[in-house]
Amino acid sequence: MQRLLLIGVGLTGRPYVAAARRLGVRLHVVETEANAAALADLVDEITVCRGMSDEAWYEAASDAARTARPDGVVAFSEPHVLAAALVADELGLPGPSLKSAVLSRNKALQRARFAAAGIGQPEFLVAERLADARDWAAERMPVVVKPLSSAGSAGVELVADPAAYDEAVERRGGEGKLLVERAVTGPEYSWEALVREGKVWCANLTAKETTGPPYFVETAHRTVAEVDGEARDRVAELGAAVLDAMGMDTGIVHLEFRLTPGGPAVMEVAVRTPGDRLMDLLGMAYGIDWYETVIRMALGRELPPPPTALCRTASYLPSAHPGTVAEVQGLAEVLAHPAVVEAEVNVAPGDAVAPLRSSAGRVGQVLLKASDAKTLEAALDEVRGTLRVTTR
Numbered sequence: 001m002q003r004l005l006l007i008g009v010g011l012t013g014r015p016y017v018a019a020a021r022r023l024g025v026r027l028h029v030v031e032t033e034a035n036a037a038a039l040a041d042l043v044d045e046i047t048v049c050r051g052m053s054d055e056a057w058y059e060a061a062s063d064a065a066r067t068a069r070p071d072g073v074v075a076f077s078e079p080h081v082l083a084a085a086l087v088a089d090e091l092g093l094p095g096p097s098l099k100s101a102v103l104s105r106n107k108a109l110q111r112a113r114f115a116a117a118g119i120g121q122p123e124f125l126v127a128e129r130l131a132d133a134r135d136w137a138a139e140r141m142p143v144v145v146k147p148l149s150s151a152g153s154a155g156v157e158l159v160a161d162p163a164a165y166d167e168a169v170e171r172r173g174g175e176g177k178l179l180v181e182r183a184v185t186g187p188e189y190s191w192e193a194l195v196r197e198g199k200v201w202c203a204n205l206t207a208k209e210t211t212g213p214p215y216f217v218e219t220a221h222r223t224v225a226e227v228d229g230e231a232r233d234r235v236a237e238l239g240a241a242v243l244d245a246m247g248m249d250t251g252i253v254h255l256e257f258r259l260t261p262g263g264p265a266v267m268e269v270a271v272r273t274p275g276d277r278l279m280d281l282l283g284m285a286y287g288i289d290w291y292e293t294v295i296r297m298a299l300g301r302e303l304p305p306p307p308t309a310l311c312r313t314a315s316y317l318p319s320a321h322p323g324t325v326a327e328v329q330g331l332a333e334v335l336a337h338p339a340v341v342e343a344e345v346n347v348a349p350g351d352a353v354a355p356l357r358s359s360a361g362r363v364g365q366v367l368l369k370a371s372d373a374k375t376l377e378a379a380l381d382e383v384r385g386t387l388r389v390t391t392r
């Protein structure tokens, strides 16, 4: 029986557990104490992690690897990437490569690597303190300010002019190192690729919708996205160049970029499970389980022939005005819609809704599936019009 070490599970990583069960592997997971209890009956062994830092995950993963002697290791989310890559490297197991993992964890390192590789991206400056980049930013307004290692758009903001920059310095001066970038424009996409020994086995393009400036919180994803032939070629070239620049070996890659008038500009890249239920959207669209495929690759198992898209899927991530929730309307109607696969609202009357500043502030999720892009778009419109969370 093969043995899999899964680092991190949380809630949204549960499909990895189900896939491991289906594949008949012995499953050892690393989780925090808070999450471990709920996994007790689902996995063979748990090593408890003492914190949430890269260091804590690696400490626990190393300990687990010693006893589990795994045949494969999978990182669930961003904080688990480095620990998994280190373990894979130590044991000679398939993995993204140490270089890919280090770059995945740090957007400023990505920028430096991609600049050297000639890959399209916004002009950038790493500021030890936000105030240090004031003059640089003043010549390039608007700019985007962001942490080096975060996710869910937390701490990402557009700064439109020098006065706003001074205000941001006032507010965020104590945050330490930040990345300041020229704000580029153009529709945004993500590229999800399953990669084995540096070669793309299956890649997909997803159209990303956000709230836009200043906080760019993701509100919808549509996959399989269509772009014209010219753009399709640019995307394929970009994907190949990014994999090469990262020294990507084996695993899943989630690349985000904008198609600017001057060509694709990378927003960021990560070698871990994409969020916002994208894995489920991809599973429905391609008729293969992407979690299971990630595990198969980690264990060095054979893969079926690469799939082609069967249908279109989307996720809609509703938000609400800040205030106290008065009413949730339309959920039953949305659930009854033929294109809706799943819908949930995670606030109830009386709950407080804070201003939308990151992914964590959204109030639910709806997954949709349709035979073609037009039907999917109509369904998305209906869902948006029907599902309402009103606040006072």
Ligand SMILES: Nc1ncnc2c1ncn2[C@@H]1O[C@H](COP(=O)(O)OP(=O)(O)OP(=O)(O)O)[C@@H](O)[C@H]1O
Pocket (backbone or CB within 6 Å): 122, 144, 146, 150, 151, 152, 153, 154, 156, 181, 182, 183, 184, 185, 188, 210, 215, 216, 218, 256, 267, 268, 359
């Ligand atoms: N230089 C830029 N120009 C224009 N838009 C940008 C720029 N940098 C970031 N953004 C916008 O902000 C969003 C979040 O930025 P980024 O992906 O770097 O942060 P994140 O916290 O990792 O986000 P997430 O985890 O939600 O993908 C991007 O998806 C994009 O819409």
Ligand SMILES: [Mg+2]
Pocket (backbone or CB within 6 Å): 152, 153, 256, 267, 268
């Ligand atoms: Mg991002």
